[in-house]
Amino acid sequence: MSELMEHFSNLLADEEQINAQIAIAMKQICESARIGRSEFESTFTGITYATWRNYLNPAYKNSRSVAVLAALSWYTGVSMNSFYLGEKLCAFLGVSQEGLRLLTLISQLHDESFEIACQMAFGLIDEDKKDLVRESYLKARLLHREIAGICRFPRPLDLNSFSQDYKRSCAVGICRLQNKLGYSDAQMADILGVSEHRYIRLSDPEDELPIPVFVAVRFKVKFQLKETSFILDDMSEYPDFAHLRRFQDARDRIIRPLLEHLSSEAAARLHRALLNLFW
Template sequence: MAGYGNKKNFVVSEQEIAHLDAMLKNIDSDISVAMSYVRRTQKLTFKELEKKFSGINGNTLKRYMQQSYQSMRPIHIVAAYSWVTMVPMTAFYYGFKIKEFYRGMDDNAVEALICLGRLPAEMLNQFLNMVCCMLDDQSKQEFLEFRQQIESEYGVIEDHREFLPPDTLDIKEFAIDYYRSVAVTARQFREEHNISVEMASRLIGLSEYQYHVLEDINKPVPLPVSIGFRVKLGFKLNSHANFTSAMTVFPEFHKLRQVQHVRDSLLVEALRRLKSHERGPMTKVLISLSELYK
């Protein structure tokens, strides 16, 4: 958890907690919209989706994607769904505004980016080189500087085939591994920053009892999807990916989240530097490539 920095005696105001409550009051509905949008964009049927999981049926997945569904959507379900669809988990928090995650992109470019999770690193690099050839000298230099900066911080684009999900993901086994990692890393984070259980529980919207359960590695229970975004916003973190760093059964999931950040950042930065009349044809290239790796 060293990457979080040293923020001793962290304090969150009542106004900040109230702001989080208001901002995320419709988070379950927003998540359902984003999950449904990704499914349609990737042209996944519920039958196909059902085959990608064990331990959960297609009807349950369908209910999670319905705005009218009133029950909680557990965060491990959204995490597993993000892995199977290879779409960054953070994108699902945007709901109706999922396109804001890919700021500056038109609808076609967003759809292409959502479908490119399985594109091999070599092909992605070739595409980025093609874009660079179309840029003027200044834009090209700025993009290369951006690439150098992000890769120095998060690592270079890797061939992420080893980080792909299993052909069939056991959702129950994934949930246990996910919540155990959250328990270990949440306690470490709280102790490093001298955050009381009372403060932590109020910030992420749980009772103190529920928060103690969250930190209990021997009692993994489903938690609301809102806790991920509340932690990220409330503690002003650049990412909440470190909370999956202690996964031992599915360590590939954590590594993929880092790889996804690099891939998406570079693609968006490259595409946004193209002229509008160039971006359309290049987006078509991306969509064609995505069809090869479903």
């Protein structure tokens, strides 16, 4: 079992722990991406700022919709897996707080801007370390070209509409996996740790009951799924997000080595330069 999957497994037993860890990571990522109230309200509709603040509060015990995490992932460019890392976010990603700020900045860029940022990061790495990341640097640029220009965040994003489309697609994907495995509703409910009635609602594409993050974590771990983007194949209103999701994790793994090999001084210089150029 990978270290990441082991981390997810350790969260399974306690829904409150999952919610708390999600909140910690969300808050760190939002702070790194400079998402305050005005930024939030101009970026998302269909959710109040008070509800949003609850999502960022580890003490908030109610369930959090995985669709909201998906929307934030789309806006920040940071992969959804990152939101499950909680207080171990920076350690698992292998970046400092400054590196996390750079990751969110670079991940939000598109097209030529992304390539410029990668070139700048590579150029600031010490000469004796460049060979360690040269391959990652080239792969990052090639991979981004596959999604450039077709996965832009539709600001402002209507979270009600997005959540419904996300839920419908997830429900179809879950049912598809259930049929493939030949499991009953009762078996699926037991695996995901919910009642059979709740599972039937969660797996119904026409039922708007949101999928909570603890179910998403259990779905990934219990079925040993390294890749879960297939459940977004049926997104019809926001297919760009489904397309982006297929590349997010890979792009994260490629960008991070560039950031890991930057000195503190170089990281600070890059951060200032990106802000001056693109914000």
